[in-house]
Amino acid sequence: MSPLNHLANRFELHAVDGLARTGQLTTPHGVVRTPAFMPVGTAGAMKGVHWREVRDAGSDIVLGNTYHLMLRPGAERIAALGGLQHFTGWNGPMLTDSGGFQVMSLSQLRKVSESAVTFRSHIDGIKVELSPERSIEVQRLLGSDIAMQLDECVRLPAERSDIERAMRLSLRWAERSKRAFETAPSGYMLFGIVQGGDVPELRQASARGLVEIGFHGYAIGGLAVGEPQAVMLAMIEQTVPILPDDRPRYLMGVGTPGDLLEAVKRGIDMFDCVLPTRNGRHGVAYTRFGQVNLRNARHADDPRPLDETSPWPSTRNCSRAYLHHLVKSGETLGAMLLSEINIAYYQRLMAEISDAIGQGRFREFHERARIEWAQGDITPR
Amino acid sequence: MSPLNHLANRFELHAVDGLARTGQLTTPHGVVRTPAFMPVGTAGAMKGVHWREVRDAGSDIVLGNTYHLMLRPGAERIAALGGLQHFTGWNGPMLTDSGGFQVMSLSQLRKVSESAVTFRSHIDGIKVELSPERSIEVQRLLGSDIAMQLDECVRLPAERSDIERAMRLSLRWAERSKRAFETAPSGYMLFGIVQGGDVPELRQASARGLVEIGFHGYAIGGLAVGEPQAVMLAMIEQTVPILPDDRPRYLMGVGTPGDLLEAVKRGIDMFDCVLPTRNGRHGVAYTRFGQVNLRNARHADDPRPLDETSPWPSTRNCSRAYLHHLVKSGETLGAMLLSEINIAYYQRLMAEISDAIGQGRFREFHERARIEWAQGDITPR
Numbered sequence: 001m002s003p004l005n006h007l008a009n010r011f012e013l014h015a016v017d018g019l020a021r022t023g024q025l026t027t028p029h030g031v032v033r034t035p036a037f038m039p040v041g042t043a044g045a046m047k048g049v050h051w052r053e054v055r056d057a058g059s060d061i062v063l064g065n066t067y068h069l070m071l072r073p074g075a076e077r078i079a080a081l082g083g084l085q086h087f088t089g090w091n092g093p094m095l096t097d098s099g100g101f102q103v104m105s106l107s108q109l110r111k112v113s114e115s116a117v118t119f120r121s122h123i124d125g126i127k128v129e130l131s132p133e134r135s136i137e138v139q140r141l142l143g144s145d146i147a148m149q150l151d152e153c154v155r156l157p158a159e160r161s162d163i164e165r166a167m168r169l170s171l172r173w174a175e176r177s178k179r180a181f182e183t184a185p186s187g188y189m190l191f192g193i194v195q196g197g198d199v200p201e202l203r204q205a206s207a208r209g210l211v212e213i214g215f216h217g218y219a220i221g222g223l224a225v226g227e228p229q230a231v232m233l234a235m236i237e238q239t240v241p242i243l244p245d246d247r248p249r250y251l252m253g254v255g256t257p258g259d260l261l262e263a264v265k266r267g268i269d270m271f272d273c274v275l276p277t278r279n280g281r282h283g284v285a286y287t288r289f290g291q292v293n294l295r296n297a298r299h300a301d302d303p304r305p306l307d308e309t310s311p312w313p314s315t316r317n318c319s320r321a322y323l324h325h326l327v328k329s330g331e332t333l334g335a336m337l338l339s340e341i342n343i344a345y346y347q348r349l350m351a352e353i354s355d356a357i358g359q360g361r362f363r364e365f366h367e368r369a370r371i372e373w374a375q376g377d378i379t380p381r
Numbered sequence: 382m383s384p385l386n387h388l389a390n391r392f393e394l395h396a397v398d399g400l401a402r403t404g405q406l407t408t409p410h411g412v413v414r415t416p417a418f419m420p421v422g423t424a425g426a427m428k429g430v431h432w433r434e435v436r437d438a439g440s441d442i443v444l445g446n447t448y449h450l451m452l453r454p455g456a457e458r459i460a461a462l463g464g465l466q467h468f469t470g471w472n473g474p475m476l477t478d479s480g481g482f483q484v485m486s487l488s489q490l491r492k493v494s495e496s497a498v499t500f501r502s503h504i505d506g507i508k509v510e511l512s513p514e515r516s517i518e519v520q521r522l523l524g525s526d527i528a529m530q531l532d533e534c535v536r537l538p539a540e541r542s543d544i545e546r547a548m549r550l551s552l553r554w555a556e557r558s559k560r561a562f563e564t565a566p567s568g569y570m571l572f573g574i575v576q577g578g579d580v581p582e583l584r585q586a587s588a589r590g591l592v593e594i595g596f597h598g599y600a601i602g603g604l605a606v607g608e609p610q611a612v613m614l615a616m617i618e619q620t621v622p623i624l625p626d627d628r629p630r631y632l633m634g635v636g637t638p639g640d641l642l643e644a645v646k647r648g649i650d651m652f653d654c655v656l657p658t659r660n661g662r663h664g665v666a667y668t669r670f671g672q673v674n675l676r677n678a679r680h681a682d683d684p685r686p687l688d689e690t691s692p693w694p695s696t697r698n699c700s701r702a703y704l705h706h707l708v709k710s711g712e713t714l715g716a717m718l719l720s721e722i723n724i725a726y727y728q729r730l731m732a733e734i735s736d737a738i739g740q741g742r743f744r745e746f747h748e749r750a751r752i753e754w755a756q757g758d759i760t761p762r
Contacts, residue, residue, distance in 0.1 A: 045707055045714040073681065073706045081684055081702050089699060300454065303462055318470060321462050325454045326426055332713065333426040 007214055010189060011248045017362040019240065019267040022354045025217075025248055027093040027145035028187040029085050032060040034248060035264050035353055037346045038095060038272040043068040044078075044088045047277045048332070048339040051090045057312065057340060058347030061093040061145070063272040066138055067102030071121045071128070075141035083143025095272070096144035098135045098177075098193075100151050101221075101253070112152055114169070132173040136180035136190075144188075146217070149177035151193040153222045156231075163197035170195045171209040178213055189216035191250060197222060198231050200238040207242035217248040220268075224253040233262055240267040257286055257349055261369055264353055265362070276342030281335040283327040286345045287315070290373040294338065298380040299324035312344035388595055391570060392629045398743040400621065400648040403735045406598075406629055408474040408526035409568040410466050413441040415629060416645050416734055418727045419476060419653040424449040425459075425469045428658045429713070429720040432471045438693065438721060439728030442474040442526070444653040447519055448483030452502045452509070456522035464524025476653070477525035479516045479558075479574075481532050482602075482634070493533055495550070513554040517561035517571075525569075527598070530558035532574045534603045537612075544578035551576045552590040559594055570597035572631060578603060579612050581619045588623035598629040601649075605634040614643055621648040638667055638730055642750055645734055646743070657723030662716040664708035667726045668696070671754040675719065679761040680705035693725035 011034075013023040025032040039046055039054055042065045046054050054062060064084055069075060081087045084094055100117065103110055107119035107128075116131035132150040139147035151170040154163050174192045181190040192210035196202030210218060220239055223232045236251065243249055250270035251263050260271055276286065285292045287307045299320035306323070310316045314337050326334030349369075356365035392415075394404045406413040420427055420435055423446045427435050435443060445465055450456065462468045465475055481498065484491055488500035488509075497512035511519075513531040520528035532551035535544050555573045562571040573591035577583030591599060601620055604613045617632065624630055631651035632644050641652055657667065664676045668688045680701035687704070691697045695718050707715030730750075737746035 043706075043710045043712060044703070045710075045712040048713045048717070050714070050717065072710060073702070077682060077702075080682065081700065087700070087703055087706075089703065301458060301461065319462065319468070321454070321458075322425070322468055322470065325424075325468075329424050329426075329453060331424060331426040332429045332716070333431070335713070336429070336431065336717070 007216055008186070009246055010187070010216060011246065013246065015358045015360075017357045017360050018265065020264050020353070020357050020362045021267065021269060022357045023248070023269065026187075027061070027189065029091065029093045029145050030060065032093050033354065034269040035260075035350050036061055036270045037260065037350050038063045038270065039276060039343050039346075040065070040272055040274045041088070041090070042274075043072065044084065046339075046343075048281065048336045049277065049343060051088065053340045054090070054343060055092065057344040058351060059343065061095060062090060064094055064096045064142065064144065065102055066096045066099035066135060066142065067106065069096075069142060070099065070130075070138045071123050075138040079141040079143065085143060093145045094143075095146040096139045096142055096148065097252070098148040098150040099130050099138070100135070101153050103130060104153050104155075112169070114172075117150075117152070132176040133180040136177050140184060140188075146189045146191060147181065147184075148191050148219060149174045149193055149215075151195055151221055153195070153225070154197055156198055156222075156225055156227045158197055160197075160199055160202075163195075163199055164202055167195040167197075167202050167206050171206060174210055174215075175213055178215070191215055191217040191219045191248075193219045193221040193252070194239050195222050196235075198227060198235060200235070203235050203238045204242060207239045211242060211244060215247070217250060217270075218243045219250040219252050221252045223251065224255050224259070224273075229259060229262070232259070233266060236263060236266045236268060257346065258370070258373065260346070260349065261353065261366055264357075265366060276346050277339045280339035280342045283334065283338065285323070285338050286342045287377075288345075288369075288372050289375070289377040292377050294320065294323045294327045294334075296324075302381055304378070304381070306341065310344070311348065312341060315341045315344060388597055389567070390627055391568070391597060392627065394627065396739045396741075398738045398741050399646065401645050401734070401738050401743045402648065402650060403738045404629070404650065407568075408442070408570065410472070410474045410526050411441065413474050414735065415650040416641075416731050417442055417651045418641065418731050419444045419651065420657060420724050420727075421446070421653055421655045422469070422471070423655075424453065425465065427720075429662065429717045430658065430724060432469065434721045435471070435724060436473065438725040439732060440724065442476060443471060445475055445477045445523065445525065446483055447477045447480035447516060447523065448487065450477075450523060451480065451511075451519045452504050456519040460522040460524070466524060474526045475524075476527040477520045477523055477529065478633070479529040479531040480511050480519070481516070482534050484511060485534050485536075493550070495553075498531075498533070513557040514561040517558055521562075521565060521569075527570045527572060528562065528565075529600060530555045530571065530573050530596075532576055532602055534576070534606070535578055537579055537603075537606055537608050539578055541578075541580055541583075544576075544580055545583055548576040548578070548583050548587050552587060555591055555596075556594055559596065572596055572598040572600045572629075574600045574602040574633070575620050576603050577616075579608060579616060581615070584616050584619045585623060588620045592623060592625060596628070598631060598651075599624045600631040600633050602633045604632065605636050605640070605654075610640060610643070613640070614647060617644060617647045617649065638727065639751070639754065641727070641730065642734065642747055646747060657727050658720040661720035661723045664715070664719065666704070666719050667723045668758075669726075669750075669753050670756070670758040673758050675701065675704045675708045675715075677705075683762055685759070685762070687722065691725070692729065693722060696722045696725060
């Protein structure tokens with residue numbers, strides 16, 4: 001398939017340090033600095049966080065879930081209301097996944113055929129068919145700046161034959177997705193997704209197939225599904241050399257701050273993950289001291305903030321005692337504060353990584369961050 | 382009992398229009414403009430609303446619940462952490478109730494004696510004794526700018542003899558509360574609470590008894606417990622003439638915007654209520670068009686905001702379609718937005734009432750607000 005005019009490259013590399021890179025991706029709704037962490041606003045909302053805080057924390061782009069949005073409030077409705085960016089009031093760049101992953105993890109009675117995946121909605125049980133073409137149509141209706149091809153994810157561990165079958169199907173769906181995307185206006189982007197489980201040759205074959213089809217960017221999917229970090233990093237290492245240097249690389253659904261650091265080191269530019277908000281709702285803060293569990297009684301009388309050097313107001317000002325009280329009392333404000341604190345920490349990490357790459361000292365930053373995390377939290381009072 | 386030095390008046394009347402008044406109350410943590418609506422931050426947090434939004438919405442003072450805070454995280458702990466204003470990060474004026482109302486409504490196995498009320502905590506079942514003296518001690522530990530005397534509330538309807546017994550006990554507790562408050566530093570305030578159910582003579586006797594003891598301000602308690610609005614207003618009318626003009630009057634636990642308007646008309650200066658946040662969590666918005674239920678399907682495709690003339694950003698900018706979607710999806714952001722929208726509406730109403738009183742056109746404003754509410758929401762599209 002020959003490169004289409006609207007597959008013009010919107011990514012600009014700024015600095016490279018080893019395999020780590022900084023750059024920027026220009027979307028119809030604004031510029032995204034990379035490496036970029038995309039907080040996940042599943043159903044058109046960030047759980048417990050106002051959009052202005054998502055922005056203020058340093059987020060350039062957020063992710064919306066096609067599966068959720070197509071079921072409720074519906075893609076056609078969102079289109080009529082001006083698209084997802086306007087509908088939500090986020091008004092910035094948005095990437096939508098294809099719906100494939102949630103079909104596998106959330107819906108009932110799913111059936112994968114060559115043409116499409118059929119499932120019953122987890123909300124009302126209605127039968128829905130999602131083909132590569134319909135997924136693109138839905139994402140176009142949502143108005144996402146970056147659409148993802150429909151793919152089939154396989155949970156690991158899995159038989160090689162199952163992994164290969166899903167990978168080949170995903171490649172054929174990639175081609176159909178690209179064809180369906182041909183009519184999209186200039187500036188909007190489509191990413192292909194590398195599959196192949198934990199099998200290096202399959203990852204390579206998938207990456208080669210996708211590059212041959214040609215996309216605005218390339219995602220690595222089907223990881224962060226329970227495999228050890230070493231396996232994930234090995235699969236990145238197998239894949240990245242095959243992907244073109246001038247296109248953004250997106251590691252889907254990853255991960256912890258440590259995962260992000262290691263993946264950037266291996267050439268990844270974009271991430272999305274629910275961890276900052278999900279763990280925030282469970283009383284866990286991410287800081288430069290690693291994970292801090294605010295449920296722990298050690299914080300009950302501690303007037304100190306999580307990190308007095310943080311530029312984020314809540315991280316610097318809210319006492320551990322107050323956060324502990326809110327979490328123990330089940331107050332929504334606890335989840336709200338920890339979710340924004342975590343998003344702010346992820347974005348601060350991205351900014352620091354970016355600065356380090358720009359100054360050619362990524363290796364040094366990488367070592368220091370790991371040491372700080374390993375040292376753990378400040379000494380209890 | 383003779384007036385104590387620290388019962389010096391901190392309230393200043395600014396304007397009077399009929400019985401309606403504006404003024405200001407100077408507390409150790411800042412000035413409170415009256416009429417004042419106090420949002421309720423039960424356990425040291427406003428449910429679903431950041432403190433900065435509570436402030437930005439126009440709130441000068443908030444209410445904390447002694448019952449909740451003494452059980453968790455504990456009054457002594459909050460004192461050690463610098464008091465409730467500092468602990469929560471609100472850093473503004475706070476009024477605390479006495480704990481009496483929640484003991485009645487939330488705890489188990491309560492027993493009222495002359496000396497104290499004994500109950501089991503709804504959190505861990507531990508037996509707690511709350512006397513008038515301990516309630517004042519707890520509120521002093523919390524550091525509340527305005528403490529309330531311990532009283533006994535009776536649910537209506539009730540026998541006159543029960544109402545009278547509780548009212549007389551509350552008066553004796555008022556005297557003990559005042560004595561316990563004698564050592565409080567200058568600037569901190571103690572309010573007495575008028576009881577007497579729906580019996581005019583008992584309300585009058587209670588008010589007279591409290592004025593004789595002498596307080597910084599006077600609350601009307603035991604209303605908004607299910608009685609018709611007409612009964613509530615009648616009890617206010619029985620009580621207000623007995624209370625000194627130069628002291629603030631606080632109607633506890635009230636109410637809807639309509640309740641507030643009618644109570645101001647009858648001489649009330651302060652209010653607290655959970656309605657803006659509780660109804661916000663249940664998908665209901667308060668606007669100048671009255672109550673709007675965002676669950677209603679009529680909003681699903683409506684791109685219009687709740688009120689395009691509102692000075693509050695979320696009221697003016699968030700579409701009804703988006704709010705409907707958030708509420709239907711159970712997204713926390715829906716509760717967060719509607720709670721702040723409601724607090725902002727209540728505070729806007731207070732500000733408009735205040736302006737109207739200052740300009741001698743309260744009666745006109747009162748009529749116009751009632752007509753607007755009665756006209757209801759804008760026509761569906």
